[in-house]
Amino acid sequence: MVWLNANSKISYPRVFSKDSREVKFVGEGFFDVVKDNKRPFKIITENQEIQVLGTRFNVYDYKPSKESITTLVDGLIKMRSNNSDRFSYVRANEQAVINENTIEVHKVDVRPYIAWMEGFFYFDEASPKNALDQLAHWYDLEIIYADDIPQIKFYGMINRKKSLGSILRILEKSGMKFKVDKVNEQKRLLVF
Numbered sequence: 425m426v427w428l429n430a431n432s433k434i435s436y437p438r439v440f441s442k443d444s445r446e447v448k449f450v451g452e453g454f455f456d457v458v459k460d461n462k463r464p465f466k467i468i469t470e471n472q473e474i475q476v477l478g479t480r481f482n483v484y485d486y487k488p489s490k491e492s493i494t495t496l497v498d499g500l501i502k503m504r505s506n507n508s509d510r511f512s513y514v515r516a517n518e519q520a521v522i523n524e525n526t527i528e529v530h531k532v533d534v535r536p537y538i539a540w541m542e543g544f545f546y547f548d549e550a551s552p553k554n555a556l557d558q559l560a561h562w563y564d565l566e567i568i569y570a571d572d573i574p575q576i577k578f579y580g581m582i583n584r585k586k587s588l589g590s591i592l593r594i595l596e597k598s599g600m601k602f603k604v605d606k607v608n609e610q611k612r613l614l615v616f
Contacts, residue, residue, distance in 0.1 A: 427454040429540050430562045431486070452484045452561070454541050457499075472522050474503040475511070482537045486561065492522040495537040503527070539581065545591070547578035552600065556615065563588045563611065565604075570616035574600060 426434060432451025440446070446466040457465045459478025467474040469485040471492040479499020485492040494503060498516045507525045514520045519532040539546035545562075547555050555578045560567050562584060576598050582591055592602045592613075603614040 425456045427541055429453060431564065449483065449485065451486055452482070452540070454480070454482050454538060456480045470506070472503055472505055474501055476501050481514075482534075484537070486557075490524055493519060493537070494522075495519045495532060495534050497534050497538065540584070543584050545582045545584060547580055547582070550578045552576060552578070552598075552615070555595065556613065559588070559591065560613070565611050565613045567613050567615060570614060573615075574598075576600075 428434060429452035432449075432453055434447055434449050434453065436447040440463060443463060444466065445460070445463050446468065448468050450469065455467070455476070457476045457479055465476040467476070467483060469483070469492060470487060471485055471490065472494070474483065474494060477500045479501055480497040481499070481501060482495045482497070483492070484494070494501070494514060496514050496516050496518050501514050502511045503514060503520055503522075504511045505522050505525050505527055508527075512520060512527045512529055514529055517531055517534060518529055519537070520527055520529045533548075536546040536548045540558075545555070545558050552573050556567050559565060578595065578598065582594060588604065592604075596602065601616050603616075605612050605614065
């Protein structure tokens with residue numbers, strides 16, 4: 425089973441082959457994969473290949489970012505950067521971050537990374553870029569920074585059913601200012 429977050433796409437054959445189950449993916453999705461030793465499950469993204477051994481995990485791999493984040497709830501996966509032949513193993517409560525050719529695996533609290541499935545934005549020491557990227561995907565926004573990105577952190581959970589305006593009013597309490605405009609049917613969020 426796969427749950428797709430906003431602006432995400434998955435492609436797969438009508439029927440999987442006898443010896444593998446392979447999908448192509450862009451965006452953010454939560455995967456719940458049943459173990460099948462005879463037909464391994466693979467996820468191919470622009471930045472990585474994930475081989476699944478039966479597990480539940482979240483993949484964050486939006487274009488054009490060079491960074492991919494895979495967070496394991498339970499089970500075991502092995503993965504590699506598309507620029508490498510070396511696989512790394514990721515276990516429950518671990519996260520693999522691929523940035524260009526490097527993979528860093530570390531322990532995490534998985535809750536912030538799967539909160540979107542429960543209808544929340546979860547900010548736990550989130551940088552403005554991280555928080556605004558989440559809003560950009562959900563509300564289909566282009567983010568434009570008028571100045572350097574402030575070095576502040578956001579904390580808390582916000583229901584995704586709230587309007588963009590009400591969320592921005594909450595975030596403005598940090599001292600940041602926002603303006604939403606529209607250019608050629610594309611909504612832009614100006615940050616200053």
